[in-house]
Amino acid sequence: xxxPPTKPPVAMDDIRSARARIEDKIRVTPVMTSATLDALxxxxxxxxxxxxxxxxxxxxRGAFNAVFSLSDSEAVxxxxxSSSGNHAAAISLAARTxxxxxxxxxxxxxxxxxxxxxxxxxxxxxxxAGRGEIPTSDEFEAAxxxxxxxxxxxxxxxxxxxxxIAGQGTxxxxxxxxxxxxxxxxxxxxxxxxxxxxxxxxKALNSDIKVIGCEPAMADDAHRSLRAGRIIPQxxxxxxxxxxxxxxxxxxFALISTGxxxxxxxxxxxxxAAMRLAWDILKIVIEPSSAVALAALLERRVPAEGKKxxxxxxxxxxxxxxxxxxxx
Amino acid sequence: xxxPPTKPPVAMDDIRSARARIEDKIRVTPVMTSATLDALxxxxxxxxxxxxxxxxxxxxRGAFNAVFSLSDSEAVxxxxxSSSGNHAAAISLAARTxxxxxxxxxxxxxxxxxxxxxxxxxxxxxxxAGRGEIPTSDEFEAAxxxxxxxxxxxxxxxxxxxxxIAGQGTxxxxxxxxxxxxxxxxxxxxxxxxxxxxxxxxKALNSDIKVIGCEPAMADDAHRSLRAGRIIPQxxxxxxxxxxxxxxxxxxFALISTGxxxxxxxxxxxxxAAMRLAWDILKIVIEPSSAVALAALLERRVPAEGKKxxxxxxxxxxxxxxxxxxxx
Numbered sequence: 105x106x107x108p109p110t111k112p113p114v115a116m117d118d119i120r121s122a123r124a125r126i127e128d129k130i131r132v133t134p135v136m137t138s139a140t141l142d143a144l145x146x147x148x149x150x151x152x153x154x155x156x157x158x159x160x161x162x163x164x165r166g167a168f169n170a171v172f173s174l175s176d177s178e179a180v181x182x183x184x185x186s187s188s189g190n191h192a193a194a195i196s197l198a199a200r201t202x203x204x205x206x207x208x209x210x211x212x213x214x215x216x217x218x219x220x221x222x223x224x225x226x227x228x229x230x231x232x233a234g235r236g237e238i239p240t241s242d243e244f245e246a247a248x249x250x251x252x253x254x255x256x257x258x259x260x261x262x263x264x265x266x267x268x269i270a271g272q273g274t275x276x277x278x279x280x281x282x283x284x285x286x287x288x289x290x291x292x293x294x295x296x297x298x299x300x301x302x303x304x305x306x307k308a309l310n311s312d313i314k315v316i317g318c319e320p321a322m323a324d325d326a327h328r329s330l331r332a333g334r335i336i337p338q339x340x341x342x343x344x345x346x347x348x349x350x351x352x353x354x355x356x357f358a359l360i361s362t363g364x365x366x367x368x369x370x371x372x373x374x375x376x377a378a379m380r381l382a383w384d385i386l387k388i389v390i391e392p393s394s395a396v397a398l399a400a401l402l403e404r405r406v407p408a409e410g411k412k413x414x415x416x417x418x419x420x421x422x423x424x425x426x427x428x429x430x431x432x
Numbered sequence: 433x434x435x436p437p438t439k440p441p442v443a444m445d446d447i448r449s450a451r452a453r454i455e456d457k458i459r460v461t462p463v464m465t466s467a468t469l470d471a472l473x474x475x476x477x478x479x480x481x482x483x484x485x486x487x488x489x490x491x492x493r494g495a496f497n498a499v500f501s502l503s504d505s506e507a508v509x510x511x512x513x514s515s516s517g518n519h520a521a522a523i524s525l526a527a528r529t530x531x532x533x534x535x536x537x538x539x540x541x542x543x544x545x546x547x548x549x550x551x552x553x554x555x556x557x558x559x560x561a562g563r564g565e566i567p568t569s570d571e572f573e574a575a576x577x578x579x580x581x582x583x584x585x586x587x588x589x590x591x592x593x594x595x596x597i598a599g600q601g602t603x604x605x606x607x608x609x610x611x612x613x614x615x616x617x618x619x620x621x622x623x624x625x626x627x628x629x630x631x632x633x634x635k636a637l638n639s640d641i642k643v644i645g646c647e648p649a650m651a652d653d654a655h656r657s658l659r660a661g662r663i664i665p666q667x668x669x670x671x672x673x674x675x676x677x678x679x680x681x682x683x684x685f686a687l688i689s690t691g692x693x694x695x696x697x698x699x700x701x702x703x704x705a706a707m708r709l710a711w712d713i714l715k716i717v718i719e720p721s722s723a724v725a726l727a728a729l730l731e732r733r734v735p736a737e738g739k740k741x742x743x744x745x746x747x748x749x750x751x752x753x754x755x756x757x758x759x760x
Binding site (some may be wrong): 134136139155156158160380383384386387388389390420424425427429430 | 462464467483484486488708711712714715716717718748752753755757758
């Protein structure tokens with residue numbers, strides 16, 4: 105017996121509303137091309153450069169959408185989230201822009217550059233100590249719950265949150281308005297917020313487009329989850345793509361299952377090579393997580409030959425003292 | 433007794449003609465801004481990103497203008513130049529685009545990345561051996577003259593050439609069309625091709641604008657030449673800004689003397705700090721020579737506070753294996 109059709113957790117209307125809510129606060133990022141790259145890949149490649157987004161990452165979109173979705177009475181109590189990376193900085197920036205408090209649960213081992221970004225944007229860091237070296241996601245959730253109870257702040261999940269996903273979808277919306285006839289759209293997948301929003305927007309605007317998630321082989325939980333038809337969590341991945349170590353949530357799993365055509369995986373060497381290629385040829389600073397989609401083209405994991413391929417370059421926050429090609 | 437007014441070697445008409453000649457062959461580069469940078473500098477800063485120009489450098493403009501200025505009968509004999517750097521690649525690309533030969537006199541010690549760029553664009557390298565480790569400019573000139581006699585190719589000087597200067601001026605023309613009311617325009621100065629073209633265009637389009645040349649203190653020949661009222665050649669400068677080690681020519685000296693308001697100098701540490709800041713905050717790969725103008729703001733060598741400041745970011749060709757902040 106067929107189930108009645110269920111409303112998807114995020115639809116195109118939510119993405120359009122998000123865009124109206126955030127468009128005067130975020131940056132419309134440029135789309136770049138390179139004749140050298142096209143010749144190398146035998147394809148026409150378009151890169152949507154979210155490394156130029158405010159705070160250096162696409163997550164600014166979802167963070168602003170979530171923070172500016174709050175009613176005034178909610179907003180006055182602030183927002184809380186846990187993140188050791190880009191979402192922390194993005195939420196801090198969005199909260200400061202609205203003039204409210206942001207509580208950020210971070211592990212003691214967070215990179216100094218990420219801590220500095222949160223502080224620069226005025227986020228209030230709450231250190232989370234775990235029993236192990238790295239706090240578990242349960243320990244983070246407990247910390248967020250504790251802060252939430254103490255402050256009555258609103259929790260904004262980094263990816264498994266309708267407001268976050270709708271905000272991330274504004275990137276593909278902009279991208280397809282500028283380049284409507286792409287054959288493929290590639291985005292990296294970690295927790296799946298970006299890929300979910302991308303799939304919703306891309307399929308709504310261009311029913312022929314193929315949406316491909318790109319993932320490190322060393323953190324291939326989304327690939328395995330899609331094959332298995334259920335969420336398979338990622339355990340302790342060591343990939344250089346530090347933004348992609350998280351597992352899918354129920355909302356992102358549902359949206360990706362419906363809207364994504366395939367998830368392909370790439371090697372660690374491929375990620376480093378793609379990152380370096382972008383720096384060398386395109387003259388843009390991109391982080392390893394962003395290089396994963398370009399790596400999928402370089403490693404011929406997508407049948408892109410002769411096609412128009414859009415890549416969402418997700419962010420550019422790297423530690424310049426610790427570049428992968430300078431390691432011995 | 434007053435001399436009669438002499439026609440300047442390059443005028444605004446030449447720059448407009450250059451633009452018409454090259455506009456379908458080069459890239460209109462983006463102008464970038466950063467709220468973080470503005471807050472740091474207490475100014476509104478606009479960066480014209482020639483690191484995104486074809487071949488990764490503004491010199492593509494002058495090279496295309498020179499190569500496409502040739503008559504068909506001249507063009508068929510090819511072009512010749514000497515350069516160990518960006519001009520070599522730019523001329524090779526322009527010649528290939530026109531379908532003619534480019535002879536490039538290079539020293540054996542040229543960086544591998546520069547040699548590879550010339551080869552990628554089909555330039556024919558003629559190695560120049562000097563009596564010392566690095567061939568002198570006389571030895572280069574002799575090599576170019578020899579090739580010129582053998583091939584009847586047209587010589588295109590990297591900076592002291594009307595066609596080159598007019599081409600470089602198209603950058604400021606684009607820049608001021610997008611940002612007409614800048615108070616300052618800053619450009620690096622080596623041989624002076626970019627700064628000369630910038631001064632001609634900027635003063636023609638906005639008579640109030642201040643044009644400032646920016647130079648490493650370790651290669652301050654333009655600064656000293658302007659003060660002295662005659663060309664003082666640079667001898668063996670060791671600055672990290674490898675594109676700015678050359679001396680002015682008679683044409684660039686004349687144009688800079690007339691059109692440039694000041695030349696300021698910066699430290700080597702300032703250049704590295706500015707380069708790193710651009711990578712970190714703006715997420716763009718820029719070369720040390722490009723960082724000199726940003727360094728002038730960071731080191732407060734320009735009274736920019738509260739003003740609108742345009743910076744020409746000249747190029748992005750760096751050796752990623754050899755970054756200045758990774759050196760011990």
